Structure formats: C-alpha cells, structure tokens
Amino acid sequence: MGVRCLFAQQRFFFLMIGIMMPTFFFTFPSKPQLKLTHHGPGSTPMSSSWTQSQGHGGGGGGMNHRRVGMRVPLGLKGKVSRILVTGGAGFVGSHLVDRLIERGDHVIVIDNHFTGRKENVLHHVGNPRFELIRHDVVEPIMLEVDQIYHLACPASPTNVMGTLNMLGLAKRVGARFLLTSTSEVYGVRSCYDEGKRTAETLTMDYHRGHGMQVRIARIFNTYGPRMCIDDGRVVSNFVAQALRKEPLTVYGDGKQTRSFQYVSDLVEGLIRLMEGDHVGPFNLGNPGEFTMLELAKVVQETIDPNAKIEFKPNTEDDPHKRKPDISKAKELLGWEPTVSLHDGLPRMVDDFRQRIFGDHEKETGKTNAVA
Numbered sequence: 001m002g003v004r005c006l007f008a009q010q011r012f013f014f015l016m017i018g019i020m021m022p023t024f025f026f027t028f029p030s031k032p033q034l035k036l037t038h039h040g041p042g043s044t045p046m047s048s049s050w051t052q053s054q055g056h057g058g059g060g061g062g063m064n065h066r067r068v069g070m071r072v073p074l075g076l077k078g079k080v081s082r083i084l085v086t087g088g089a090g091f092v093g094s095h096l097v098d099r100l101i102e103r104g105d106h107v108i109v110i111d112n113h114f115t116g117r118k119e120n121v122l123h124h125v126g127n128p129r130f131e132l133i134r135h136d137v138v139e140p141i142m143l144e145v146d147q148i149y150h151l152a153c154p155a156s157p158t159n160v161m162g163t164l165n166m167l168g169l170a171k172r173v174g175a176r177f178l179l180t181s182t183s184e185v186y187g188v189r190s191c192y193d194e195g196k197r198t199a200e201t202l203t204m205d206y207h208r209g210h211g212m213q214v215r216i217a218r219i220f221n222t223y224g225p226r227m228c229i230d231d232g233r234v235v236s237n238f239v240a241q242a243l244r245k246e247p248l249t250v251y252g253d254g255k256q257t258r259s260f261q262y263v264s265d266l267v268e269g270l271i272r273l274m275e276g277d278h279v280g281p282f283n284l285g286n287p288g289e290f291t292m293l294e295l296a297k298v299v300q301e302t303i304d305p306n307a308k309i310e311f312k313p314n315t316e317d318d319p320h321k322r323k324p325d326i327s328k329a330k331e332l333l334g335w336e337p338t339v340s341l342h343d344g345l346p347r348m349v350d351d352f353r354q355r356i357f358g359d360h361e362k363e364t365g366k367t368n369a370v371a
C-alpha cells in the first residue's frame, strides 16, 4: 500500500514536470539573441554594425539576409535591383560596382580579398546602398538578391565549388545569374582553364534543369585603372615597367597578337548581357588587334619614348593570336567597344603612377621620419 502510494505520488510528480516544462519554454522567451547579420561560415562583414543598421528599406524590402529556403518577397522585383557582385573588390568587379551604384541599385560585394583590394570600393563605404562582405565563395552564403554577377571565379578547377554555391543561391532566391568565363576556354585544354569550362557547363545545367535565368560572358584581355600591378599581364607589366624606368619585357619575338579591351567597355557589355534576353555565351572583348611590339610602342608613346625593350623567352603554349569575334554581342546585345587602346591607356597610367609612386613616397617619408 505504502509502495503503491509512493508510485502514485511519483507519477503525479512526473506528470507535473511534464506539464510545466513545455509551459515554461513557451511562456518565457529564450535568452535574447544578439541580432547580427549572419552571412555564412567564414564571412566577415566590413562593419557589422553598419551592415545591421542599414536595413536598405527594412521590412523585407531591403537586402536583409534570410534563412536558407526563403524566397524574395513578390512585388519587390522591378523596383531597385539588389545585386550581388562576387569578386566585387577586384579590378573588373569594382568598376562594375561603380556603374551599378551610379545607376541607383543596391549592391552587395563579397570578396575574399585574395586579389581584390578594399581600396577599390572604399569610396562606397558609408553609402546605404552598398555593403562589403569579406567572404570566400567556396563557403555557402545566404543573401536575398535579384541578380548575381559571379566574377570571383579564377580560372582554376578548385573554384567550381564557388560557382556551385552561387548557382545554388541564385536558384534559392530566384536571382538571375551571370557567369564571367574566359576567352581561354577556346584555347588548348589545360587544367588551368578547365574550371571555367566546368563553370559554364554547370551554369547551363542549372538553366536547363531548373529553368534558372543565366547569362554567360567570355571575357577577353581587359585593362584599365585598378588592375593588379604585379599580376604578370602584359599591359600592367609594360605600364609599370615604363613608369619605373625599367625595360619593357617582350616575350618571344613580340609578334603574337592580343586585342585589349578597356574595362568600361567590358562593364557595359556585362550589364547589357545581364539585362538582355539572351543566355550566351557572348564574347566580350575589343577586336582591335595589336602585336606585343605594337603595344610596347603605344606604351612608349604614352609614358616614356626612351623606354627600352628587352626580349625574353616565351612559354611554349602561348597563343600566337587572340582576337574576339563579337558579332553575336553586336547583334543581340547591341554592344561593341568604344574605347581604343590609344584613349584607354593614358587613363590607366594615372592610376598606376599614383599607386606606384604614391606608395613609394609614403614609404620614403616614413623612412626619413625614422632617420
């Protein structure tokens, strides 16, 4: 009897606990959470408080970052576009961002700053329509946007993950996706450019398999301000060498040709492609063809007529000629380059001069101060 009573009491006790536990959890709010914008693993917003406070319209109308699986609320499309530019702190990306901001769009840049530089977009910081997130696209991220310009995709097989993540994001939020591929897909197959071919294939698979809106651009040699000074490309090499009073290094006999596109022409092409109705792939490049010796001459004329030329051995697989056929872009996008090499080169020289000697002068100043 005593034992039964004990069981009865215990049953009652456990019953009470069973009722109280859920009541407690539903009645009392859980510990208040720090409401920081969550971008995904490994991401660092440039300024989280800034990111937080600028709701870009708030109430679901801005670039608020949502849980994976949520869709862009209907009715927002057709207004100001919310645009993600991956690699937006880089050479081409930052010029694209300038144009989009100028147009009135909301722009989110994600960049891991491997080759992109914060300085390239610093002039937009503080603008409520701009946000910079330090993030590597190989990690997933959730952002509500209408369009994605995927520039953070070096020609390397390892970066297929980045493209997959961005395609996944575009699919989830119903964004239009533009892939920047490269003229190198036309070259001899190598491990280096295989990543871009794979990215194109994946993009087309998402288009066909999931009905996603995609665009593909194949970018040819491009130059302009904010180009990496020491990335080894011929235009940046020649300009930096001429400014530093070093000889211009011409590889091989210098008779190989390239066609050089000024960055603003490329940006115009990318925007037209994104806004147009055609998937592509479209070649975006300037068909004006120059030998490397001719390019060296233009650099001499622009910077230093006394600059010397030094011939160096070329690599075996260097393409002898590269010239884009842009007839498709002309016809379907109404696009063609407008800036010649003679006009574009001086515009980039000012930027290079400032970056090379500006930094140098700072360094010298520092040294003097210490001495």
Ligand SMILES: O=c1ccn([C@@H]2O[C@H](COP(=O)(O)OP(=O)(O)O[C@H]3OC[C@@H](O)[C@H](O)[C@H]3O)[C@@H](O)[C@H]2O)c(=O)[nH]1
Residues within 6 Å of the ligand: 155, 182, 183, 184, 219, 220, 221, 222, 232, 233, 234, 235, 237, 238, 249, 250, 251, 252, 254, 256, 258, 292, 314, 315, 318, 319, 322
């Ligand atoms: O100092 C230099 C550098 C390069 N060159 C030559 O200049 C030509 C152009 O070389 P770059 O490295 O600038 O450009 P490439 O055409 O080889 O490819 C580059 O542009 C197109 C993109 O799609 C590629 O990803 C990129 O590597 C080559 O023939 C190269 O041998 C020189 O003569 N001197």
